[in-house]
Amino acid sequence: MEIEARANPMDKYLRADRIPHIWCSGCGLGIVLNAFLHAIEELNIDLDKLAVVSGIGCTGRIAGYINTDSYHTTHGRAIPFATGLKLANPEMKVVVISGDGDLFAIGGNHFIHAARRNIDITVIGVNNYNYGMTGGQLGPTTPLGARTTTSPYGNIEHPFNLCHVAHAAGAVYVARWTVLHAIRLKNSIKEALNKRGFSFIEVIAACPTTYGRRNKMPDALDEMRFYREHSVIKHGIDPSQANIEIGKEIVVGKFVDIEKPTFNEAVEELKKKVKKK
Amino acid sequence: MKKEIRFWNGSIAVSEGAIVAGCRFFAGYPITPASDIAEYMALRLPQEDGIFIQMEDEIASIAALLGASWGGAKVMTSTSGPGFSLMQENVGLAAVTETPLVIAEVQRAGPSTGMPTLVGQGDVMQSRWGSHGDYETIVISPSSPQESFDLVIRAFNLAELYRVPVIFLMDECIAHMSERVVIPPKEEIEVVERIKPNVSPEKYMPFQPVNDIAPMATAGMGYRVHVTGLTHNEKGYPMTTSPEVQEWMVRHICDKIRKNEHKIRDIEEYRMEDAEIAIVAFGIVGRSAKAAVKMARRHRIKAGLIRLKTIWPFPESYFESMADSIKKFIVAEINYGQIKLEVERAVHGKASVELLPKFGGAVHQPMEIYQKIKEVKNGN
Numbered sequence: 060m061e062i063e064a065r066a067n068p069m070d071k072y073l074r075a076d077r078i079p080h081i082w083c084s085g086c087g088l089g090i091v092l093n094a095f096l097h098a099i100e101e102l103n104i105d106l107d108k109l110a111v112v113s114g115i116g117c118t119g120r121i122a123g124y125i126n127t128d129s130y131h132t133t134h135g136r137a138i139p140f141a142t143g144l145k146l147a148n149p150e151m152k153v154v155v156i157s158g159d160g161d162l163f164a165i166g167g168n169h170f171i172h173a174a175r176r177n178i179d180i181t182v183i184g185v186n187n188y189n190y191g192m193t194g195g196q197l198g199p200t201t202p203l204g205a206r207t208t209t210s211p212y213g214n215i216e217h218p219f220n221l222c223h224v225a226h227a228a229g230a231v232y233v234a235r236w237t238v239l240h241a242i243r244l245k246n247s248i249k250e251a252l253n254k255r256g257f258s259f260i261e262v263i264a265a266c267p268t269t270y271g272r273r274n275k276m277p278d279a280l281d282e283m284r285f286y287r288e289h290s291v292i293k294h295g296i297d298p299s300q301a302n303i304e305i306g307k308e309i310v311v312g313k314f315v316d317i318e319k320p321t322f323n324e325a326v327e328e329l330k331k332k333v334k335k336k
Numbered sequence: 337m338k339k340e341i342r343f344w345n346g347s348i349a350v351s352e353g354a355i356v357a358g359c360r361f362f363a364g365y366p367i368t369p370a371s372d373i374a375e376y377m378a379l380r381l382p383q384e385d386g387i388f389i390q391m392e393d394e395i396a397s398i399a400a401l402l403g404a405s406w407g408g409a410k411v412m413t414s415t416s417g418p419g420f421s422l423m424q425e426n427v428g429l430a431a432v433t434e435t436p437l438v439i440a441e442v443q444r445a446g447p448s449t450g451m452p453t454l455v456g457q458g459d460v461m462q463s464r465w466g467s468h469g470d471y472e473t474i475v476i477s478p479s480s481p482q483e484s485f486d487l488v489i490r491a492f493n494l495a496e497l498y499r500v501p502v503i504f505l506m507d508e509c510i511a512h513m514s515e516r517v518v519i520p521p522k523e524e525i526e527v528v529e530r531i532k533p534n535v536s537p538e539k540y541m542p543f544q545p546v547n548d549i550a551p552m553a554t555a556g557m558g559y560r561v562h563v564t565g566l567t568h569n570e571k572g573y574p575m576t577t578s579p580e581v582q583e584w585m586v587r588h589i590c591d592k593i594r595k596n597e598h599k600i601r602d603i604e605e606y607r608m609e610d611a612e613i614a615i616v617a618f619g620i621v622g623r624s625a626k627a628a629v630k631m632a633r634r635h636r637i638k639a640g641l642i643r644l645k646t647i648w649p650f651p652e653s654y655f656e657s658m659a660d661s662i663k664k665f666i667v668a669e670i671n672y673g674q675i676k677l678e679v680e681r682a683v684h685g686k687a688s689v690e691l692l693p694k695f696g697g698a699v700h701q702p703m704e705i706y707q708k709i710k711e712v713k714n715g716n
C-alpha cells in the first residue's frame with residue numbers, strides 16, 4: 060500500500076527525493092542533521108551560498124541529503140576539498156560534516172592543518188566511537204576498553220580527545236554536545252556558522268547497531284539515558300580536562316571561542332601587498 | 337600586442353603557461369624535482385589575484401584542487417612520482433566527478449624514492465592506470481620549455497573541454513633546462529572557458545552530457561548540485577546497486593575521451609615521409625631521437641621520428657595505419673618498456689616493435705639510438 064507522506068516544513072532544506080535516508084533506526088545522525096537544518100533556517104542562510112562537504116562513512120552521507128551544493132568526497136579528504144572550495148569561492152559558507160574515523164583517523168592530518176591555518180570553515184564531527192558503515196570497527200575515538208569488531212577483547216588504544224586536538228591545533232571555536240542536547244547543539248552550530256575561522260563542534264552520537272549493542276547499550280534510548288545521566292555542561296573548561304572515558308561523565312559545552320585572522324584574510328592582505336608591477 | 341621572448345626553464349614556462357590559461361589556484365607539496373613549479377607559483381599567483389597554498393601532503397593538494405575547481409577556479413598542482421602515487425585516489429574522484437584539473441608531474445627515476453634528482457619516464461602507465469577502476473585521463477608530454485608553455489595551455493583547455501583530469505607529464509631535465517621561449521601575442525592564444533549550464537536549476541541535470549560533455553554548475557551558481565564519488569546517475573545521485581547506471585557512467589567517462597582521441601591527438605613527425613624505420617619517443621628522448629634520425633639520414637638509412645606530444649589517450653589507429661608502411665618501430669623511453677607495449681598492441685602484428693630502454697638517471701645519447709637503428713636496419 061502506498062502511503063502519501065505529508066510535507067514537512069523542513070523539506071525545503073532536503074533533497075526530498077533522496078529520502079528515506081540510509082541510517083539505522085536509533086542512529087544519532089538524524090538529530091545532527093535536524094539541528095543543522097534548523098540552525099540554517101534560524102540564521103536565514105541562503106542555500107545557494109552554502110556548500111556542505113562530507114567524507115566517507117555514515118556521516119559522510121549527510122551531504123547528499125541537504126538541498127544545497129553538496130560534495131561527497133573521498134575518505135578523509137573532506138577538509139582539504141572544503142579548503143580549496145572556500146579559497147576559490149570565498150562567498151560560500153562551507154561546512155564539513157563527517158564522522159570521527161573520517162576526520163580524525165584517515166583525515167586527521169588535514170584536520171590539524173586546516174585548524175592551524177584557520178581556514179574559514181565549520182567542521183561538525185560526529186563521534187559515535189566506531190566505524191559504523193563498515194560494521195563497527197575500532198576508531199580513533201573508541202574509549203579504552205570498549206568492544207568493537209576489531210577490538211573483540213576490549214580496546215587497548217588511547218583515544219583522541221577531539222576537542223583537545225582541535226584546541227591544540229588552533230581552532231577558534233570548539234564545542235562538544237551529545238545528540239541529547241539537540242537545542243544546545245543547534246545554537247552552537249549557529250555560533251560556529253557565524254564565526255570567522257576554523258570552528259569545530261564534536262557531537263557525541265548514538266550508534267546502537269554497531270557500537271551500542273557490543274557495549275551494553277543495545278537500544279538508542281540506553282545511550283540517550285546515559286547522556287542525560289552523565290553529561291555535565293562546563294563552558295570554558297580547558298579541553299584537555301574533557302577526556303572521554305567509558306562509564307565516566309561526558310563534559311560538554313563551549314570550550315573555546317577566540318578571534319584570529321583567517322587564511323582567506325591573510326591571502327587578501329598578501330595580494331594587496333604584492334600588486335603586480 | 338607583440339610576441340615576447342623569454343629565457344625560461346620548463347618549470348617557469350609551465351607556470352606562466354598555466355597563468356595565461358587562466359589558472360588562479362595552485363595547491364601543492366614540495367617534492368624534488370617539481371618544487372620549482374610550486375615556488376614559482378607562490379611568487380606569481382598573488383600578483384595575478386590568484387591563490388597559492390602549500391598543503392600538508394599531496395593527498396590534500398589534489399583534494400584542494402577538486403574543491404577549488406568546484407569552487408569555479410582553474411586549478412593546477414605539481415608533483416613527482418611518489419607524490420603522484422599519493423594523489424591517485426583523488427585522480428579517480430576527479431575522473432568520476434568530471435572535475436577539470438591539471439597535474440604537472442615532473443617525473444624522476446623510480447620506483448619508490450628512486451633517484452629524486454635525475455630523469456626517468458616510468459610514470460607513463462601510472463598516469464593512465466594509477467587509480468582504481470575504469471576511467472580515462474589525458475596525458476601530455478612536452479619536450480622543451482617552449483612546449484611546456486604552449487602545451488600546458490592546451491592541457492587546461494582540454495581539461496575544461498572534456499571535464500577530465502589532465503596530467504602534464506614532464507621530464508626532470510625539461511623542468512630544469514633553460515631555453516628560449518616565445519610567447520605569442522595574447523590574442524593568438526586560445527583559452528577555453530568552462531561550459532556552464534544555460535537551463536534553469538529545475539531542468540539542470542549535472543551529469544547529463546550535452547554533445548559528450550555535461551555543462552558544469554560550480555558552487556554558488558544556484559544549481560545546488562550533489563557531487564559524489566559513488567556511482568551516480570545524470571542527476572548526480574548515488575546509484576550504488578544498479579549495474580545499468582554503473583555501465584552508463586563508466587562508458588560515459590571513458591567514451592568521451594576515447595571517441596575524441598583523434599581530436600586530442602598531437603604527434604610530431606620528423607622525416608617520416610619516406611621512412612622505413614620509425615623511432616617512437618616522447619619528452620626529452622624525442623630530442624635525442626631527432627639527432628639520431630639525422631645521423632641515420634647522413635648514412636642513407638631511411639629513419640624517421642614519431643614524437644608523442646599526447647600520450648593518452650593512446651593514438652592506436654594512428655599506429656595501426658602507420659604500420660601499413662613502416663615495418664620496424666623502435667621505442668626509446670626512459671623506463672623498462674611502457675609505451676613499447678602500447679605500440680606493439682596498436683600495430684596488431686603488422687610490424688616489429690623493439691624497445692630501447694634506459695632505466696632512469698640518464699637520457700639516451702643520440703649515438704645509442706643511432707646504433708639501434710643500424711642494428712634494426714641490418715636485421716640483428
